[in-house]
Amino acid sequence: MRLPTRVLMADLNTRRFSVEDRADLFQYYIGGSGVAISLLNEYCPKGADPLGPDNPIIFAVGPLVGLYPLASKTVAMFKSPLTGNLGESHAGGRSAVAIRSAGYGAIVIRGASETPIYVSVDSKGVQFRDASGIWGIASSVTTGRIIRELETGAGTRTIMRIGGAGERLVRYASVITETYRHFGRLGLGAVFGSKKLKAVTVSGDHGFEVSDRKLYRETYDDVYKRAVSSPVMKKYHDIGTASNIMPLNLQKGLPTMNLRATTSPEAERISGEKLAENYLGRRVACAHCPVACIHIAALREPYANEPYFYKTTMIPYDYELIYALGSMLGVFDEKMMLHLIDAVEIWGLDAMSTGVVLAWATEAMERGLIGQGETLGLALKWGDEPAYAKAVEHIVKQPNEFYAALARGVDFASKRYGGEEYAMAFGGNEMPGYHTGPISHVGHLTGSRHSHLDAAGYSIDQAALKDKLLPDAKTAASKLLKEEAWRQVLSSLVVCFFARGIYDKDMVSKTLATAGHKVPPEALESIGMQILREKNRFKEREGFNHKELRIPGRVFETPSPLGKIDEKYLRESVEEFYRLLYA
Amino acid sequence: MSRLTVVDADRCVGCQLCMFACNRRFGEGGLAKSAIRVRSAGGFERGFVVVACRACLDPPCMKVCPVDALEPRKGGGVILKARKCIGCHRCEEACPMHAIFWDNEANKPDICVHCGYCVNYCPHEVLAMKEAEQL
Ligand code: SF4
Ligand code: SF4
Numbered sequence: 040m041r042l043p044t045r046v047l048m049a050d051l052n053t054r055r056f057s058v059e060d061r062a063d064l065f066q067y068y069i070g071g072s073g074v075a076i077s078l079l080n081e082y083c084p085k086g087a088d089p090l091g092p093d094n095p096i097i098f099a100v101g102p103l104v105g106l107y108p109l110a111s112k113t114v115a116m117f118k119s120p121l122t123g124n125l126g127e128s129h130a131g132g133r134s135a136v137a138i139r140s141a142g143y144g145a146i147v148i149r150g151a152s153e154t155p156i157y158v159s160v161d162s163k164g165v166q167f168r169d170a171s172g173i174w175g176i177a178s179s180v181t182t183g184r185i186i187r188e189l190e191t192g193a194g195t196r197t198i199m200r201i202g203g204a205g206e207r208l209v210r211y212a213s214v215i216t217e218t219y220r221h222f223g224r225l226g227l228g229a230v231f232g233s234k235k236l237k238a239v240t241v242s243g244d245h246g247f248e249v250s251d252r253k254l255y256r257e258t259y260d261d262v263y264k265r266a267v268s269s270p271v272m273k274k275y276h277d278i279g280t281a282s283n284i285m286p287l288n289l290q291k292g293l294p295t296m297n298l299r300a301t302t303s304p305e306a307e308r309i310s311g312e313k314l315a316e317n318y319l320g321r322r323v324a325c326a327h328c329p330v331a332c333i334h335i336a337a338l339r340e341p342y343a344n345e346p347y348f349y350k351t352t353m354i355p356y357d358y359e360l361i362y363a364l365g366s367m368l369g370v371f372d373e374k375m376m377l378h379l380i381d382a383v384e385i386w387g388l389d390a391m392s393t394g395v396v397l398a399w400a401t402e403a404m405e406r407g408l409i410g411q412g413e414t415l416g417l418a419l420k421w422g423d424e425p426a427y428a429k430a431v432e433h434i435v436k437q438p439n440e441f442y443a444a445l446a447r448g449v450d451f452a453s454k455r456y457g458g459e460e461y462a463m464a465f466g467g468n469e470m471p472g473y474h475t476g477p478i479s480h481v482g483h484l485t486g487s488r489h490s491h492l493d494a495a496g497y498s499i500d501q502a503a504l505k506d507k508l509l510p511d512a513k514t515a516a517s518k519l520l521k522e523e524a525w526r527q528v529l530s531s532l533v534v535c536f537f538a539r540g541i542y543d544k545d546m547v548s549k550t551l552a553t554a555g556h557k558v559p560p561e562a563l564e565s566i567g568m569q570i571l572r573e574k575n576r577f578k579e580r581e582g583f584n585h586k587e588l589r590i591p592g593r594v595f596e597t598p599s600p601l602g603k604i605d606e607k608y609l610r611e612s613v614e615e616f617y618r619l620l621y622a
Numbered sequence: 623m624s625r626l627t628v629v630d631a632d633r634c635v636g637c638q639l640c641m642f643a644c645n646r647r648f649g650e651g652g653l654a655k656s657a658i659r660v661r662s663a664g665g666f667e668r669g670f671v672v673v674a675c676r677a678c679l680d681p682p683c684m685k686v687c688p689v690d691a692l693e694p695r696k697g698g699g700v701i702l703k704a705r706k707c708i709g710c711h712r713c714e715e716a717c718p719m720h721a722i723f724w725d726n727e728a729n730k731p732d733i734c735v736h737c738g739y740c741v742n743y744c745p746h747e748v749l750a751m752k753e754a755e756q757l
Binding site for chain 1: 635636637638639642645646648649650651652653654655659660661662664665666667668669673725726727743745746
C-alpha cells in the first residue's frame with residue numbers, strides 16, 4: 040500500500056461498515072483537512088442537527104503520516120454543536136499513525152446508536168462493542184484505563200474517548216486521546232455523546248512503501264536534522280508553549296480576568312519557567328515527534344484526613360490551558376490552577392471555552408446580572424478555584440437553566456443573561472489567549488475555526504510590535520489569508536503546525552514525492568486556497584455570514600501592546616479577507 | 623561486540639522515533655517491521671517502557687525454534703534465517719522480555735540484529751550501543 044486513500048465507512052445505526060477507495064479525493068486534496076472537508080460536504084446534509092444522527096464524524100490523515108517526523112496529526116471534521124457550522128479539530132498522540140497503519144486514509148462515522156457503544160477499528164474493519172458498562176464513567180482518564188485493558192495493540196494504538204462532558208452534550212466537550220492530547224475545540228465530544236459513542240480505538244500494523252527507498256532515507260535525515268536543530272523546537276521541548284506566558288505578560292498581551300487586564304504582577308507564578316522548576320514531572324511526545332512539547336506537572340499532595348498519605352497527580356499544562364484556567368480567571372496560585380486544569384481534563388471539556396465561559400460568569404455576577412440563585416449558591420470570584428471547580432461540575436451536570444446555558448457556550452449564555460460586551464467569543468468560539476493587537480483578533484474573526492491556530496495573527500502583531508509598524512487593515516487581511524491557506528496544506532499532510540518552519544514549499548513537495556504523491560511546489564498554494572474556500576463554503580451553507588460577526592466591546596476597551604484597537608480597522612480587515620478569499 | 627542497550631528509560635518521551643528508524647532499515651514507512659517497541663507503562667501518565675532485545679548469551683528463543691531458523695549471533699542474541707522460518711510463533715512466546723515482535727504481512731518474527739540504527743534517531747539519549755556487562 041502506498042498512499043492512504045481507503046476510507047472506512049462505519050454506520051452506528053446498522054452496525055455495519057464498508058471500505059471505499061477514494062483516490063479521487065486524495066489525488067487532489069492530499070489528505071487531512073482537504074479530504075475531510077470534501078467528505079463533510081458529501082456526508083453532512085445541509086441544516087443537519089449537529090447533535091443528531093445525520094452529523095458525520097470524519098477523521099482523516101495524510102500521506103506523510105508514518106513516514107516523516109512531525110507528520111503526527113489527525114484532522115477531525117464534523118458540524119460543530121458550538122457554532123452550528125464548521126467543526127474542525129486536530130490531535131496527535133498515536134491517532135494518526137494508528138489510522139494509517141490500520142490501512143485507512145480516513146474514517147467516517149455516521150448514524151447514532153440507541154445504546155452506549157464503542158468502536159474498535161483495525162485492518163479487518165470495525166467491531167461495534169457494547170459500552171453500557173462504561174457509560175456514565177465521568178472521568179476520561181478512567182475510561183481510557185478500562186479500554187486499554189480490553190483492547191490489544193499496546194504501543195501502536197489510539198484510544199479516543201469522551202468523559203462526562205461529552206456524554207452530557209456540553210457543546211464544547213472534547214475528545215481525549217492518549218490521556219494528554221485532545222480534539223479540544225468546537226465540541227467533537229458532544230457529537231460523540233449524541234451518538235452514544237464512548238470511544239473509538241484504532242490499531243494496525245501495515246507498513247507503507249515509498250517511491251524511492253534511498254531518497255526516502257536521505258530526505259528523512261534532512262527533515263530530522265532540521266527538526267532536532269531548530270531553535271523553535273528547542274523552545275517547545277525545554278519549557279514548552281508555556282514559555283510564552285512571561286513575554287506576553289511583559290508586553291501586556293496576556294488576557295487576564297476576562298480581558299479587563301492584560302498583565303498581572305502575579306503571572307510569574309504560573310509561568311512555564313516556574314512550573315518547570317517546581318512541578319515538571321515528565322515530557323511526552325506524539326508518535327514520530329522528536330520535540331516532545333507536552334509538559335506534565337507532578338502535583339504531590341497530602342490527603343487532608345490522614346498523615347503521611349500522599350497522592351501524586353500528573354497534570355498536563357501548556358500556554359492555552361494556563362491562560363484559560365489561570366490568568367483569565369485570576370487563578371495565579373499555581374497549585375490551584377493545576378487543580379482546575381485537572382478537573383477540566385477529567386470531565387473532558389475544552390479548556391479555552393470553559394475558562395472564557397467562567398470568566399464571563401464571574402463578571403456577570405460581579406455586575407449583578409446573575410446571582411447565587413443562578414449559580415446555586417456559588418460566589419464566583421477571581422482566583423477562587425474551589426468555586427470554579429464546582430462550577431465546572433455544574434456545567435457538566437447542568438442542574439439548572441443557568442448551567443445548561445453555560446454548557447452551550449458564552450455566546451448563548453450572554454444572549455440569555457446579558458453582558459455580551461464582555462462575552463469573549465468570536466464566531467461563536469471562545470477566544471484563545473492572545474490580545475497582542477488588532478491582527479490576532481482579525482484572525483479569530485476570519486479563521487475558519489475562529490481559533491488562533493488558523494492563521495496565527497498574534498505573530499503578525501508581534502512582528503509589528505518589533506518593527507514598530509502596524510500593517511494597514513488590507514495588508515493584514517492578505518497576510519492572514521496567505522498564512523491560513525498555507526496551513527491547509529500542512530493540515531492535509533498532516534504535519535504539526537509547530538513544524539511549519541521545516542516544511543516549506545520545497546520540503547513538502549519533496550517529501551510528498553517520496554510518499555508517492557507528485558505535486559510541484561508552486562501548485563501547493565492554490566490547493567491550500569481551494570481547501571480554505573471549501574471550508575468557508577461549508578460554513579456559509581450552514582448559515583455563517585461574516586457581516587454578522589459579533590465583536591465583544593471589551594476588545595476595544597482594553598489596550599493591547601499595539602495600543603487601543605480600532606473597530607474600523609477590524610471591520611475593514613475582515614471585509615477585505617473575505618473579498619480576497621473569493622476573488 | 624556491542625549490543626543495543628536501554629540506558630535510561632526514564633528519559634523516554636514515547637516519540638517512537640526508534641521504532642520508525644528500525645522499520646526504515648527496510649526502506650519503508652510505518653512500524654510493521656520494527657524490532658523495538660515503546661509503549662506506555664499503563665497510560666502516558668506513568669511514563670514509558672522500552673521493549674528491546676537484550677542479546678541473551680543463551681537465548682531462550684533459539685532453543686524452542688523447531689526448524690533451527692535462529693542462529694546464535696556473536697556477542698549475544700540471534701540471527702533469523704528467514705528462509706527456514708515456518709512462522710510458528712514459538713520464539714515470540716519464549717522471549718521473557720516480549721522483545722520478539724511479529725510482522726503479520728510476512729508472517730515472520732521481527733528480531734533485533736543489534737545494528738544500532740535506532741540509536742542515531744533517539745533524540746533523548748535513552749538508547750546506546752554498549753558492550754554487555756556481566757554480573
Ligand atoms: S538495533 Fe537495529 S535491529 Fe535492533 S531495534 Fe535498533 S534498529 Fe532495530
Ligand atoms: S526514540 Fe528514544 S525517546 Fe523516542 S521512544 Fe525511542 S527510546 Fe523513547
